[in-house]
Amino acid sequence: MSSVNTAAVVIVSLLGLGCDRDSGAIGDRAGEITLDSTKRYQTIVGWEATAQAGQDQAGFTRLRDSLITLVVDDLGINRLRLELRSGIENPVDYETLFNSGSISREEWHCNRYATVNDDADPNHINETGFQWAAFDHVVEQVVLPVKRRMQANGEKLYLNLNYVAFAKKVCAGKTYDHLNPEEYAEFILAAVTHLRAKYGLIPDALEIILEPDNTRHWKSGTTIGHAIVAVTRRLRDAGFTLEIIAPSTKRMSAMIPYLRDIERVPGAIDQVTEFSYHRYGGVSDENLRKIAAATTRYRRRAAMLEHIGSGYMNLHEDLELGINSAWQQYALAFQSNAAAKDGGGTYVILNASDSLNPVIRLGERSRYLRQYFRYVRRGAVRFSASSNTRRFSPLAFVNTDGRYVLVVKADSAGTFTVKDLPPGTYGVSYTTAEGTGVTEREVARGATFSASIPAAGVITVFAQPVRGPGSGVQR
Known part of the structure; x- marks a missing residue:
């Protein structure tokens, strides 16, 4: 490096x-x-970042190689979270309409997590019912360049496909179909098949749902359990074997109760590879020790997979007390201006307001995280x-x-x-x-x-x- x-x-x-x-x-x-x-x-499985690098902003391609070299070669990121929004299942491409200025932000917000079923048969994928343009843009501008850079270093990217459905933001009159485990499984299979067919990519893992305790519909671990059973069966029948990550609760303290509910669904807990949580509430040494005990009891891994503002002290606790195998602060980068504060939401500070002299540097917390990430490898x-x-x-x-x-x-x-x-x-x-x-x-x-x-x-x-x-x- x-x-x-x-x-x-x-x-x-x-x-x-x-x-x-x-x-x-x-x-x-x-x-x-x-x-x-x-x-x-x-x-250790990996040091994760969400695949967001400011790729939607003008001029990103000029900065991309320098940014990716910094996060891969110097910082040591080797695992990416590729977000899969539920609203991709829709005959209308609201992401592209919003990015082109054709619809308002309000209309986009109403529709980005709403779903329109591709057809009435969850065992049949109607390709016209899915809008992949924005998803593909992230793959092409972030995931593939990181993958290539890691390959040049003799390493393999760990790709985590993360389903996102903050459906409480869906406006009245809109629908959400993925509480049906078979419809959820169909959607995930459509995404995995798409990644393989277009890019030759097969994710290493599926993170079942992002922050279920921060959504309208996924409040119970049993809902997650039924989804796990359905999607693992559907993926396996199609020839895919992905590691399963769950429950990814917003609050650290919610992880164990969710696991208990998942276990109530026959066969569900056996499919989970990695127990995940965030640090937005219920944080304590006691809860970290409970998480460590759960990894021992179930013989599974643990991972803290998001907390904006976390630095090396939290990482050290999660590794030592929580026995974590993977860890994420949040995104690679967002493009900002000189006045923007470093709040610990991105590993890299990216300021291209002066196009002739762009600033690309590690965030303050990332300087310390580097001492772990760079040297301790997958x-x-x-x-x-x-x-x-x-x-x-x-x-x-x-x-x-x-x-x-x-x-x-x-x-x-x-x-x-x-x-x-x-x-x-x-x-x-x-x-x-x-x-x-x-x-x-x-x-x-x-x-x-x-x-x-x-x-x-x-x-x-x-x-x-x-x-x-x-x-x-x-x-």
Whole structure:
């Protein structure tokens, strides 16, 4: 991965417990972190973003490559949420009409989640009853470019197809047909078939419904359960095997009650691969521990898949207490102006108001998230790491290539030593309020070392690959 220029590189010594810099100048007594690779926890599936990058704005194509290079190569995004609005099932293309200025925003709002059944038979897909133009635009402008960039890096994109139906915004007189499990299954199959036929894409997962506790119709987990049973059967009969993500509640505290209701539908809970939640309410350590317990009980993964404003502290909690395997703040980017605030709703700040000097940079929270995303890759397994001080909170991982990564949340400046790290060549970087970490820093070989951070932030220790003739340092 390429690195950003504004950075601070940690001073390390792997040949002893000393530090190249006087530790007393930046912290008190050194912390001690102990690793135990025999005690293992979750496997990481991906760092997710919603496939929204400002692609509807003029001039986006000029910025796209730089934006995608930043989020894939530098930040480390490797999983996308592709939203599938219920209103695609309609003989009228309201999205295109609105984008062309042919209808008002009010009329668009009334219709974007309303459905008009393609025909009376849920076992027959009438192609003229679905409007894919806006959906395809996201695929072509965001999903495929991210996929290609990841392939160039030797990685595979994890694509999450997420059904969205905020039908409480549907105006009086409009209809919504997808509470019928068979009609829902037909719609999902139509989307998956469309993606394969037009783009050769098959999603890795289906997220059954976005924020059911924030909708008019999906208030019960049993509704989700019936949808799961119907759609998995329909997809399987058509030759598709997608992982199932549910219940994706708006409130963290609502996840467990929804799971209980899903379990009431015979066969439904067995089809779910990943238990998901958001952080817009009911957030507590107790609820995170309940989520972790559910992953153990059902032998499933957990994922926090949206919270505008979340940063590394929430991520660290979700990984440590909630045993998360995937995580999302929100969108890749929205185009904004210089006066727009960084509210943590996008990973990247994108300001093209000056077309000759566009601004494309990581958001403030993303600078810290980078210390996790960039180094801990898909398939990495978290293992035990303990600290003798609350000032340093460690999370340890081993990537699929066997390289170790240690991410430490530092509440203040200081020095720590690490015990039981395998001998090898390591790089270390940190992010604080004053600087964003630089990678590709090689340090001497050894098994125990000390490292320092000059202020609160996140510091990452990562094993470097073996270098051979003509090879360069890789992530």
